[in-house]
Amino acid sequence: MRFASPQPRLALLFVTGALLLPTPARAHDRIDAARAALDRADFAGALALLDEVDDGAQLTRSELVELLVTRALAEHSLGHRDAMLAELRRLASVVDRFPADESIPPAIRSAFAELADQVDRVSVEASARHVAGGVRVIARLTDPEDLVRGVRIYTRRAGADWSRADVGELSVPGGGRLEYYVEARSVGGAVVAHAGAAEEPLVVEATLLVAATRDDEETTDDGWIPWVIAGGAAVVVGAVILVLAFVAPGFAVSEPGTRFAPPVVE
Known part of the structure; x- marks a missing residue:
């Protein structure tokens, strides 16, 4: 059979x-x-x-x-x-x-x-800061009436597709330009608040700083020294460094850390 x-x-x-x-x-x-x-x-x-x-x-x-x-x-x-x-x-x-x-x-x-007139509006703010090995994106949520079901963070590097994470705090490894935006979603996945958008994302720029060498006649046995001014003092770093400059000023920034966490709710 x-x-x-x-x-x-x-x-x-x-x-x-x-x-x-x-x-x-x-x-x-x-x-x-x-x-x-x-x-x-x-x-x-x-x-x-x-x-x-x-x-x-x-x-x-x-x-x-x-x-x-x-x-x-x-x-x-x-x-x-x-x-x-x-x-x-x-x-x-x-x-x-x-x-x-x-x-x-x-x-x-x-x-x-x-x-x-008595009810505050739902809102979400986003910030990004440099951490060891990459960038941390943080969402800060205001949800006075418990309408939001979740926060979604979208990120991408230059030329790449958007990736998303349903978290309130996300660490993105690597350097270079990072684009990001954040959405607060309610029942049925409806977006009720956002910071940035796919068409107009928030941006973290990485700027490469390279120190100039001394003139030949001033060069010593120590050779040239890469340096960067930090806190008003010359700090020898012995290498090129990446300094992140933040676009989208005015956003709230939470304390640094390395683990995923839920959004900050006020």
Whole structure:
């Protein structure tokens, strides 16, 4: 007896798994389904659908706003005022004005207007500094309403592709020019704050300093001496050194270290 080839079954499993992946379209479908559940007065069902939107869904910022508004509406309909206010506070941390939506009751709009001036915005700052063997990039996060799910640091050397790390602090080995930017991501992977961007990254430059030699008639048996001024004194280094100059002044800098760490949250 001959067994059938496993390839068709494997292909079917692959397709089935692909359909279950949290694509942006499917994530937005869940938001639409939650709105439909609200229309049917299935308020708990609406919240359950929104809970299914995970961090791999790649929501846009506007889709995240729609999700938060829908959650606030569902909590309001259930009579959960504190939960509704919590959703509105999260919303106020990413937008200044309530979105135009005539289906939202005036009570929710009024509550948002009262909260808007009391809530600090989500923000993320980035800094980079020279450490032994490379550069350390540090993210400093302000997340007053616990909306951010993670921080992502992107880095690349000149001519290379972007690499990313879901950490708040990253050590990048090597020298030369380093470009970087940082994103703070919320529910569904929506970017709610950033420092720099792929199109306009922050930059750490490396400048090569080479000492001049003495004139031939002044040369001694010691030969020429490479040197660099540090702290007002001439320091003999015996080699060429790399000095990092930072572009993007004004960013906060955390204390140096060498291990990965979560973002600093204020």
